[in-house]
Amino acid sequence: MVAKYTLSELAQLVGAEWRGNPDHPVERLATLSQARSTELSFLANPRYAKFLENTGAGIVVLHPKMADQFAGNALLHRDPYQCYAKITALFAPAPHSAGGVHPSAEVAADAFVHPQATIGPRAVIASGARIEAQAIIGAASVVGSNSVVGTRSRLAANVTLYGQVSIGEDCILHSGVVIGADGFGFAPTGEDWLKVHQLGGVRIGNQVEIGANTCIDCGALDDTIIGNDVKLDNLIQIGHNVVIGDHTAIAAHTAVAGSTHIGARCTIAGCVAITGHITIADGVHVSGGTVVTKSITEAGSAWSSGTPMLATPDWRRQAARFGQLDKLAKRVRDLEKHR
Known part of the structure; x- marks a missing residue:
């Protein structure tokens, strides 16, 4: 069924002010340059303002300061991108857990699966695992022994949780995510490497989203900890015993070595390399490609390294x-x- 909302309905749902025809309907979202009259678009980045005058969008989300630059139907909000984010949820609602276990899934006799949880085809739920209400375990995903998937959390297809992994409520783990594999621990003997067995687990808070093919290692002794509302992009490596504070966001291809503590509300851009056993204060921003070699103790500070692009x-x-x-x-x- 195609979602359809009028200008006034959207304004009420997302807490915005509307201007124009309150009954104008839209049923899709699109970019300013491609949108048609039945589609909604937004302007948050000034570099795209050049498309505003000639856009065909039926509704545009704008900052109130930009209102006089657009004569059509508009939703006015102090943060257009935040407003747009709320609207995307209306047009792409999260999958609903219908409840039940697919006949091809394997569930251990002593595992707990809530009647309202959904277990997909060929999924494996190991001994002692718990799957809480309205959780969704995608096709061919594995939930290891004594691991927990919290209420309304969703594992896409082919997600692997090793043993002793705890996933909080309302989390999303995309395909290829591996949580709880051994950390990189080896003791040199002079002739070869002696494996240091990793005995901890992983604890992930509520409302965490983890992108495709990201890996989070288990702790060596204590658990690796990911706080509430943390957002991890695709292809990130988190080493053993790392602690990431609430509301921190990390972009793709970043690697965090073991036992590093990252504070709350930090933003780590793509391709950042963070050495082990250091601390990063709350609210720190690290630019893309930066190599972080020591602790950052100044909260709210911004850091960069590397050589910017030049002609060869x-x-x-x-x-x-x-x-x-x-x-x-x-x-x-x-x-x-x-x-």
Whole structure:
């Protein structure tokens, strides 16, 4: 069934002010440049303002300061992107747990599956595991021994939870996620590597979303901990005994080495490398490609590293000069001695 909402209905549902024809309906979302009269769009980034004048969108979500630049139907909100996010939920509601276990699924005799939980085809629920009400376990997903999937949480197809993993309420784990694999622990003997067995688990809070193919290792002794409302993108590696504070968001291809503590409400951009056994304060922002080698103790601070993109000839010249810095510094010191 196609969702359809009028301008005034949307305003009431998302807490926005409407302007225009209150009965104008939309049934889809689209970009400003492609939208038609039956579709809603939004403007949050000023770089797309050039599409506003000629957009065919039936409704546009705007900041009140932009209202005089658009003559059509509008939803006015102090945070257009937040408003748009609420609207997406109306057009893409979360799958509902119908309840029941697929005949091809394997459920251990001593596992608990709530009658309102849904277990998909070829899923495996191991001994001692608990699947709470309205949870959804996707096709071919595995919930290991003594692990818990909380109320209304959803595992997409092919998610693997090892043993001793606890997933809170209202979480989403996308395909390919692996939670609770062994951390990278090996003791050198001089001749080979001796495995350090990982004895902890993983605790994940409520309203956490974990992107496809992200891995979170179990703790060596204590648990690895992911706080409430944490958002992890695709292809992230979280090492053993890492602690991530509430409301922190981390973008794709970032790796966090073991025993590092990341504070609450941090934003970590893509391809960041964070060394182990350090602490990052609350509210810190780390730019893409940064290598974090020591603790960040200043809350709310922003950090960057790496070389920005340059035209290749310019980069080569600067790289060559970088190699000469040590000699140049020595020459400067010698000159200062003879002043």
